Amino acid sequence: MLYITFEKRLRTSFYTRTGYNLLSIFIALVIGGILLAVVNTNPFQAYGDIVNEVFLTSYGWEDLLIKISPLLLTGVAVALAANMRIWNIGAEGQLYIGALAATGVALNYGNSASSAVLIPVMIVLAMVAGALWAFIPAVLKAYYNVNEIITTLLMNYIAISLVDFFIFGPWRDPKGLNFPITEEFAMAAELPTFGESPVHIGVLFGMVLIVIIYFVLKKTNIGVQITITGDNPDAGLYSGINIKRLIIIILMVSGAIAGLAGMVEVTGFQHRLRQNISLGYGFTGVIIAWLARNHPIGILFYTFFMATVFVGGELMQINYGLPKAMIDLFQGMILFCVLGLEIFGEYKLKIKRV
Amino acid sequence: MDGFGIEFVILTFIASVKMGTPLLFATMGGVINERAGVINLGIEGLMLVGALTAFVVKLNYDSTLLAIIAAAIASAMVSLIHALVCITMRANQIASGLALGFFATGLSGLFGNSYVGKSIISMGIVKIPILSSIPIFGRALFQQDLLVYFSFFCVAVIWYVLFYTRTGLNLRSTGEAPEVSDSLGLSVTKYRYAAVWVGGLLIGIGGAYFPLVLTSFWVDNLTAGRGWIAVALVIFAFWHPGKALLGAYLFGAALALQLRLQLIGVKVSPYFLEMFPYILTIVVLTLATVRYNIKGVSQMPAALGVSFVRGEKH
Numbered sequence: 001m002l003y004i005t006f007e008k009r010l011r012t013s014f015y016t017r018t019g020y021n022l023l024s025i026f027i028a029l030v031i032g033g034i035l036l037a038v039v040n041t042n043p044f045q046a047y048g049d050i051v052n053e054v055f056l057t058s059y060g061w062e063d064l065l066i067k068i069s070p071l072l073l074t075g076v077a078v079a080l081a082a083n084m085r086i087w088n089i090g091a092e093g094q095l096y097i098g099a100l101a102a103t104g105v106a107l108n109y110g111n112s113a114s115s116a117v118l119i120p121v122m123i124v125l126a127m128v129a130g131a132l133w134a135f136i137p138a139v140l141k142a143y144y145n146v147n148e149i150i151t152t153l154l155m156n157y158i159a160i161s162l163v164d165f166f167i168f169g170p171w172r173d174p175k176g177l178n179f180p181i182t183e184e185f186a187m188a189a190e191l192p193t194f195g196e197s198p199v200h201i202g203v204l205f206g207m208v209l210i211v212i213i214y215f216v217l218k219k220t221n222i223g224v225q226i227t228i229t230g231d232n233p234d235a236g237l238y239s240g241i242n243i244k245r246l247i248i249i250i251l252m253v254s255g256a257i258a259g260l261a262g263m264v265e266v267t268g269f270q271h272r273l274r275q276n277i278s279l280g281y282g283f284t285g286v287i288i289a290w291l292a293r294n295h296p297i298g299i300l301f302y303t304f305f306m307a308t309v310f311v312g313g314e315l316m317q318i319n320y321g322l323p324k325a326m327i328d329l330f331q332g333m334i335l336f337c338v339l340g341l342e343i344f345g346e347y348k349l350k351i352k353r354v
Numbered sequence: 355m356d357g358f359g360i361e362f363v364i365l366t367f368i369a370s371v372k373m374g375t376p377l378l379f380a381t382m383g384g385v386i387n388e389r390a391g392v393i394n395l396g397i398e399g400l401m402l403v404g405a406l407t408a409f410v411v412k413l414n415y416d417s418t419l420l421a422i423i424a425a426a427i428a429s430a431m432v433s434l435i436h437a438l439v440c441i442t443m444r445a446n447q448i449a450s451g452l453a454l455g456f457f458a459t460g461l462s463g464l465f466g467n468s469y470v471g472k473s474i475i476s477m478g479i480v481k482i483p484i485l486s487s488i489p490i491f492g493r494a495l496f497q498q499d500l501l502v503y504f505s506f507f508c509v510a511v512i513w514y515v516l517f518y519t520r521t522g523l524n525l526r527s528t529g530e531a532p533e534v535s536d537s538l539g540l541s542v543t544k545y546r547y548a549a550v551w552v553g554g555l556l557i558g559i560g561g562a563y564f565p566l567v568l569t570s571f572w573v574d575n576l577t578a579g580r581g582w583i584a585v586a587l588v589i590f591a592f593w594h595p596g597k598a599l600l601g602a603y604l605f606g607a608a609l610a611l612q613l614r615l616q617l618i619g620v621k622v623s624p625y626f627l628e629m630f631p632y633i634l635t636i637v638v639l640t641l642a643t644v645r646y647n648i649k650g651v652s653q654m655p656a657a658l659g660v661s662f663v664r665g666e667k668h
Contacts (some may be wrong), residue, residue, distance in 0.1 A: 136636075146640050154582075158633065162629070164628070325460045325461075325466075329463070331456045332453050
């Protein structure tokens with residue numbers, strides 16, 4: 001009798017994994033195409049539109065870069081913590097808190113200080129705010145081993161309610177026709193853009209951070225400690241690494257980076273604080289980190305891909321009247337397909353004869 | 355402030371039960387999933403699938419019963435993708451749950467797009483004789499819609515099955531020690547699939563409660579994050595259906611108070627009330643974990659989140 005078994009691979013090569021990821025994305029696009037057909041949209045035309053109107057136009061690339069700016073940062077934030085097997089599902093909330101901190105500076109000092117002072121102050125405060133937001137789950141995890149997946153997740157909702165409090169209350173723009181938005185930031189409190197385009201320098205922040213973090217992980221003492229503890233927590237413990245301290249540091253830095261994403265989004269693109277400044281960028285960061293296996297080049301590549309999903313989704317809203325939900329749908333399908341095929345990367349199929 | 359009479363208390367109780375009921379169904383679904391060792395972070399998305407299905411069926415066929423059944427089955431079917439990915443394909447349950455959340459939310463938004471702006475007639479109240487005349491609690495618990503009574507029934511059944519039957523014991527053992535279940539000849543895979551499916555049914559009914567009772571219309575993201583509260587409530591309830599009922603009503607009360615306090619003009623920011631359930635859950639989770647650290651006893655299923663592979667050590 002023949003039967004099929006799975007045999008665990010000792011290592012999964014980068015190429016095997018990338019191959020399966022690309023195959024997964026392809027399958028997700030096929031299934032997505034079928035769903036598009038179900039709702040009476042020609043999938044070839046829809047995908048063709050994305051190529052023509054996003055990849056082949058300058059405003060398409062501008063949109064991509066604008067979406068890449070926060071996504072790269074949330075992807076890096078989640079991946080950094082994931083290096084130590086810590087799930088930061090709270091990047092969404094940290095993003096909102098970072099945006100809140102930056103907005104506080106912009107509204108209060110936007111007209112009285114110069115850009116050269118405001119922007120660094122906003123960056124620092126947004127990062128501090130994001131770090132502090134992550135501090136609570138970090139301490140609970142480090143000292144009491146409270147599950148950080150749940151605590152970081154719940155902190156998201158608290159953060160969003162806090163932002164709501166400010167934009168429905170003290171910070172609401174009196175000239176905003178009763179909409180829950182703050183007034184527009186002063187020019188000095190906006191991130192500089194590249195020439196006439198709406199693309200802002202925030203897109204560089206993530207790229208710089210990827211390089212810094214890669215360097216820190218590979219070349220510094222603390223980076224080695226993180227890698228060891230992530231690979232094998234017991235080995236970390238027995239080699240005398242202060243794991244409690246490390247957990248707190250890594251989650252706070254992760255929160256800081258996610259907070260920076262919020263600052264980048266409000267000062268670079270939105271120019272005011274409002275509801276839904278993030279279309280789930282924090283959660284997309286989790287997907288990016290997962291697909292990239294925390295690898296820096298992978299993060300860049302999959303961020304670009306996810307940005308395409310967002311811009312493409314918005315295009316389908318305009319061209320075909322499809323709902324915003326398309327974006328969630330595609331993200332879910334991509335992650336499902338990647339997860340479903342992962343087994344073939346981790347295991348080898350063996351046909352045995354008994 | 356004459357709003358604070360006995361009538362205010364009673365009306366708040368009634369609203370708490372109403373707001374708590376979808377949470378209760380979803381939490382029970384989560385309890386069943388997690389008792390078998392499968393975390394489901396996609397509850398929010400599944401509730402939306404249930405909500406949309408119930409709305410569409412009720413709109414087209416005008417049958418509440420059919421709407422509830424369809425909602426349950428639709429949600430259970432979608433949840434099978436999660437089962438396939440994390441049980442058969444052994445993928446990470448957290449990631450798969452997030453994928454499920456994204457996917458199911460997107461699905462409901464895509465197919466619900468053309469139903470925005472329509473409305474259905476919501477479920478009526480059925481008074482239970484005698485019981486409904488108990489002071490205060492009578493009106494809150496026994497003067498409600500049929501789904502509320504059905505939720506009581508589910509609590510009792512799940513409680514009984516989980517803790518007093520062989521099936522329940524087997525299910526719990528697949529969540530505690532799958533290798534032991536396996537060595538006794540039980541199929542861990544079958545039990546886990548069944549748990550995800552049945553959990554999906556209940557979560558779908560929780561979603562159906564929104565259009566059928568609470569709103570009577572469909573909008574994108576109708577369940578507004580309640581599914582995530584249910585994820586937290588599963589822990590809050592220590593994986594127990596009885597405590598799930600208490601937890602769901604407590605959180606229902608927090609949600610109900612937001613509206614009711616505003617209604618009578620109390621100056622508490624609704625945004626801080628909104629935070630309360632989440633803060634409460636973090637506190638409870640911390641206390642429970644600390645207790646575990648001291649006493650070494652945990653109600654958490656030991657193999658929660660661990661995929662089972664026969665013959666492989668973890």
